[in-house]
Amino acid sequence: MVNFGNTLSPEALRKFRGANDSTSTASSTKTSLHKSRVNLEEKARSADCNALLKAYDERSYCCPSSHPKRRYRYPRRLRTRRRACTGSTSEPSSRASGSPTSRYTPGVEFHFILSFAIDYDSSPSPTNGRFNVFWDTDNLTPAQVASIKSGKSKVKVAVSLGGASVGDGSTVYFSPSDPESWVSNAVSSLTTIIKQYHLDGIDIDYESFRADPDTFAECIGQLISTLKSRGVISFASIAPYADDAVQSHYLALWSRYGHLIDYVNFQFYAYDAGTTVSQFIGYFNEQSQNYGGGKVLVSFISDGSGGLSPANGFFTACGRLKSEGKLHGIFAWCADDSKAEGFKYEKQSQALLAISP
Secondary structure, three states: OOOOOOOOOHHHHHHHHHHHOOOOOOOEOEOOOOOOOEOEEEEEOOOOHHHHHOOOEHHHHOOOOOOHHHHHOOOEEEEOOOOOEEEEOOOOOOEOOOOOHHHOOOOEEEEEEEEEEEOEOOOOOEOOOOOEEOOOOOOOOHHHHHHHHOOOOOEEEEEEEEEOEEOOOEEOOEOOOOHHHHHHHHHHHHHHHHHHOOOOEEEEEEOOEOOOHHHHHHHHHHHHHHHHHOOOOOEEEEOOOOOHHHHHHHHHHHHHHHHHOOEEOOOHHHOOOOOOHHHHHHHHHHHHHHOOOOOEOEEEEOOOOOOOOHHHOHHHHHHHHHHOOOOOOEEEEOHHHHHOOOOHHHHHHHHHHHOOO
């Protein structure tokens, strides 16, 4: 994952908003079967959430009550995420503005994931669980987060923890000096950030470790458990990728606390560029087996630099998975890069997730 993103200029934001002010937006998807939800999630570090949100139309909630997905109101989830810029979509709630609302069915929830909060100070040095905000607070303010959620029940905002690097590019390590105090500090500092920014969930995105898998599993598991039990968050996700060291830590977490983890935002874009449709489906089946029983979301990187890109068959693979009842949602990295393309792939993702299987 990348730990930085491009900032949207005020002029660009005004232009984007002006072109979309007539649409109300919100959306995220999790799983696509009638028993599950489908989500759309997107990460952003600098991009104004309002710009991304304008690409979704909440009017898509309104579909005939005879539609099975509408009748049972099982949300689909599309999660788009980014390492530097984060935004995400979770339950079927809205779709992209610019697309005819009549073409979408309700049930897509949208999640923004803000990247990142890191337990480092500005030095940068680790702080043993005392998290600080490292996204662009000029563009992503508490007031803006509250504004995009206002009146949109299907729009959720989360914070991603960790990331790949911090400050001048120094590697972010999960490195608690004392596990018990790390959990206490993390619960306290994150509760403050979550309440200040009107957030709904957390996403775990550590990629380098100076602690063994068991310590990681207990610290993160207890963090999620405590925040959920206190009503501070309503959902939690993890963002592993295919690396032995990374997987050993996240699979240890999953084996003990998988019942508390709502989504697996697997970084399929970390596979080699040029991945084929058949390879992608093979990777998806492998990771679905690794995270058995979990909502594993497919993913793409906006600039097409890794994995199976939207231009080379990503949506073909999604269509096949959907026909098999396996498309639980879509995760994108990241909003900063997607903005330059008018969020076209996020719109296409919502359209796909909204279609009945």
